[in-house]
Amino acid sequence: MLTVAVLISGGGSNLRALLEAAADPGFPARVIVVGADRPADGLAHAEAYGIPSFSVPFREFATREEWGDELAAQLRAWRPDLVVLSGLMRLLPAAVVDAWSPRIINTHPAYLPEFPGAHGVRDALAAGATETGASVIVVDSGVDTGPILAQERVAVLPGDDEATLHDRIKPVERRLLIDVVRRIATGELDLAAPAPTAHPTVTEG
Structure with missing residues (x-):
C-alpha cells in the first residue's frame, strides 16, 4: 500500500478528491497525513476523513530555508512513500526537493x-x-x-x-492526479x- 503525504495552502479540492478515491478499499494508496503552510481551509477535509494533519506556517520562520527544514522534519516523521503538492502556493527550498524528488x-x-x-x-x-x-x-x-x-x-x-x-x-487535474497516484502505487509508473x-x-x- 502506497502511503501519501499531501501538502496544501488553500481549500484542498484536489486533496478532497484524492481522499475520496483512497476511501475505496480497492484503491492502492492511502493518505496518511496532510500538511499546510498556513491556516488552510482544506485541513477540514483531513479532519473529515480522520487523517492527521500538521501546519508549518511560513510566516513564523525567518527564512524559507528554515521553514523548509521544519517541513522536511515533519515529513520525515511520517515517512510517506510519496509527497503530493495539492495547491501548495510556496516554492519548496532545494533541500526539501532534493530529499524527496522524484517521490x-x-x-x-x-x-x-x-x-x-x-x-x-x-x-x-x-x-x-x-x-x-x-x-x-x-x-x-x-x-x-x-x-x-x-x-x-x-x-x-x-x-x-x-x-x-x-x-x-x-x-481534469483531479482525475489525472488520482490516476497517477494509482499507477505509482501499482508499479505501472516508475518515478525513477x-x-x-x-x-x-x-x-x-
Missing part, C-alpha cells in the same frame, strides 16, 4: 511546458490560446520544469475568463524513470 509530485493548470508558473490559467488567456490543459509532474528544482507524468488538453471556450476556465481544468503520458482528448466542458 514528490504536483499538478499544474496548463499543458506544460506551456504556461508554467503561478498564473498558468491567466497566462493562457492573455496569450489568446485556443486550448490549454492540465499536467501532473515530478517536482524538481525549477518552476514547473520536472518530468511530465500525465497531461490532457482542455479547450478555451469563447467568453472564458480565468474563473470559468479554471473551473473546467480542475476536474518517468515517461511522458499525454492524453490527446480535448475537454470542452
Whole structure:
C-alpha cells in the first residue's frame, strides 16, 4: 500500500478528491497525513476523513530555508512513500526537493511546458490560446520544469475568463492526479524513470 503525504495552502479540492478515491478499499494508496503552510481551509477535509494533519506556517520562520527544514522534519516523521503538492502556493527550498524528488509530485493548470508558473490559467488567456490543459509532474528544482507524468488538453471556450476556465481544468487535474497516484502505487509508473503520458482528448466542458 502506497502511503501519501499531501501538502496544501488553500481549500484542498484536489486533496478532497484524492481522499475520496483512497476511501475505496480497492484503491492502492492511502493518505496518511496532510500538511499546510498556513491556516488552510482544506485541513477540514483531513479532519473529515480522520487523517492527521500538521501546519508549518511560513510566516513564523525567518527564512524559507528554515521553514523548509521544519517541513522536511515533519515529513520525515511520517515517512510517506510519496509527497503530493495539492495547491501548495510556496516554492519548496532545494533541500526539501532534493530529499524527496522524484517521490514528490504536483499538478499544474496548463499543458506544460506551456504556461508554467503561478498564473498558468491567466497566462493562457492573455496569450489568446485556443486550448490549454492540465499536467501532473515530478517536482524538481525549477518552476514547473520536472518530468511530465500525465497531461490532457482542455479547450478555451469563447467568453472564458480565468474563473470559468479554471473551473473546467480542475476536474481534469483531479482525475489525472488520482490516476497517477494509482499507477505509482501499482508499479505501472516508475518515478525513477518517468515517461511522458499525454492524453490527446480535448475537454470542452
